Amino acid sequence: xxxxxxxxxxxxxxxxxxxxxxxxxxxxxxxxxxxxxxxxxxxxxxxxxxxxxxxxxxxxxxxxxxxxxxxxxxxxxxxxxxxxxxxxxxxxxxxxxxxxxxxxxxxxxxxxxxxxxxxxxxxxxxxxxxxxxxxxxxxxxxxxxxxxxxxxxxxxxxxxxxxxxxxxxxxxxxxxxxxxxxxxxxxxxxxxxxxxxxxxxxxxxxxxxxxxxxxxxxxxxxxxxxxxxxxxxxxxxxxxxxxxxxxxxxxxxxxxxxxxxxxxxxxxxxxxxxxxxxxxxxxxxxxxxxxxxxxxxxxxxxxxxxxxxxxx
Numbered sequence: 001x002x003x004x005x006x007x008x009x010x011x012x013x014x015x016x017x018x019x020x021x022x023x024x025x026x027x028x029x030x031x032x033x034x035x036x037x038x039x040x041x042x043x044x045x046x047x048x049x050x051x052x053x054x055x056x057x058x059x060x061x062x063x064x065x066x067x068x069x070x071x072x073x074x075x076x077x078x079x080x081x082x083x084x085x086x087x088x089x090x091x092x093x094x095x096x097x098x099x100x101x102x103x104x105x106x107x108x109x110x111x112x113x114x115x116x117x118x119x120x121x122x123x124x125x126x127x128x129x130x131x132x133x134x135x136x137x138x139x140x141x142x143x144x145x146x147x148x149x150x151x152x153x154x155x156x157x158x159x160x161x162x163x164x165x166x167x168x169x170x171x172x173x174x175x176x177x178x179x180x181x182x183x184x185x186x187x188x189x190x191x192x193x194x195x196x197x198x199x200x201x202x203x204x205x206x207x208x209x210x211x212x213x214x215x216x217x218x219x220x221x222x223x224x225x226x227x228x229x230x231x232x233x234x235x236x237x238x239x240x241x242x243x244x245x246x247x248x249x250x251x252x253x254x255x256x257x258x259x260x261x262x263x264x265x266x267x268x269x270x271x272x273x274x275x276x277x278x279x280x281x282x283x284x285x286x287x288x289x290x291x292x293x294x295x296x297x298x299x300x301x302x303x304x305x306x307x308x309x310x311x312x
Contacts, residue, residue, distance in 0.1 A: 026147075027075075028155035028244030036168050036238050044171075044190035049104040050112070052172045053152035054245075055187060057100040058082055058139070058232060060092060068106055068183065071173045071233025072099055073247060074153045077144040079280060081156075081269065082232035083252055084127040084137045094121045099139060102150040106174055107185045112150040117142045122279050124272070133211060135252040136267045137232075138276065140283050154236060155246045157270045163246060169194055169217060169237040171264065173230030173251065192217040192235070194248070195263055205261045213271040215249045218263030235266045 032050035054074040059066040070086035080099050087097075095117070102112035122138040145151055157163060172189045200216035201208050210216060217235050235249030249266025256262065269276070 027153045028239075028242075028246060029152060030245070031149040031152070035243065036170070044188040046186045047104070047172065047189045049110070050102075050150045051189065052170075052187065052234070052236070053102070053148075053150050054154040054236075054247075055103075055172050055233060056080055057103050057106060057174060058086060059098050059100060060090060061096045061098060066098060068174055070231045071175075071251065072139060073232075073234045073250065074101070074145070074151065075156050075247075075276075076153055076280075077147070078141045080139040080141065081247070081250055081276075082137050082139060083250055083267065084123045084135045085129060085132070085252070086232050087121050087123050087137055088127060088129060094118050097121060097139070099141060101145055102148070104187055105185055106183075112148065114145065114151070116145055120283060122283070124275065131209070132253045132265070133213070134267075134272075136250055136269070136272055136275075138279050154234060155244050156273075156276070157246050157248070158273050159270070161246070161270075162241065163237070163239050163248075165241040166237045166239050166246070166248075169235060169248065171217065171230070171233065171235055171251065173233040175230030175233075192264070193219060194237075200263065200265075202261075205263075206265070210265065213268050214252070215266045215268050216263050217249065217266060220263075221260050235264075 030051065030053060032053075033048070056072040056074060057068050058070045058072045058080070060069050069090070070082055072080040072082040075081055097118040099116045099118060100109075101114045101116060102110070104110065104113075118139050119142040120140040122140065124134040124136050127134045127136075147153070169192050170189055171192055172187060174184050174187055195216035195218065197210050197212070197214075197216070200206050200210045206216070215235065231251050231253075233251045234247055235251065236245045237248045238245055247269050249268055252265050252267045254262055254264045
């Protein structure tokens with residue numbers, strides 16, 4: 001075999017995914033940002049463009065316009081996590097939902113913004129609106145998004161993931177800045193503390209409502225909190241051990257906004273690892289390399305085949 005053909009063959013083989021291999025290097029990184037530092041922000045502040053590249057806006061098409069309904073979180077090129085109650089309350093066909101990636105200012109699309117059509121909305125079959133148990137949903141996109149400095153997946157912890165060196169957690173979203181006030185045009189961010197379940201279940205907090213599948217986050221005085229429109233967005237925490245952000249929660253519910261001891265409650269994705277995997281497998285999950293694996297592998301193999309045919 002000639003050297004050129006051998007090199008090309010090795011290049012093609014490198015695109016073939018190894019079963020069970022986790023591409024941890026492809027998640028939880030913010031190409032345009034330095035590592036985070038502690039920053040106590042009361043009520044949140046404007047983000048910089050590209051600060052949270054896995055945050056998306058989940059929008060509903062109605063009467064020729066698009067309306068921001070909830071946030072969402074990129075976990076792969078064709079998959080977005082969000083909250084079940086965002087969709088169970090609307091009862092709209094999947095084709096009317098879109099995911100907007102690379103978005104910073106909701107009132108103005110940039111060159112980095114893309115609108116992705118949703119192929120299927122998968123709401124957890126055991127979601128209960130009254131108790132908010134199993135408040136999680138998956139969005140399967142019709143086409144794969146392309147990763148860039150402004151579009152990246154977050155790391156989703158699985159059983160065995162070591163997250164012992166987490167100190168900084170943030171919430172983000174375009175929701176209302178005050179209870180029943182106007183929504184934010186610019187994506188907002190705020191640092192929050194993780195609240196232990198035994199504290200969050202105290203009588204003056206949530207009085208036993210919080211389950212092991214939920215995570216409370218915020219401050220006892222209510223100084224930083226999510227609000228209407230932030231549902232489905234991420235509770236993201238930085239792990240200093242591998243210098244990546246992990247998804248510790250999907251924004252689920254709270255009592256009004258910014259009330260003392262009524263902190264934000266998030267669905268823990270780690271508790272739904274099996275469900276996420278099964279739903280993706282049942283709906284054609286694909287192993288991708290930044291949105292280009294399948295086309296690049298196909299082109300590589302076709303080029304290799306043409307070279308072999310030409311030599312015979």
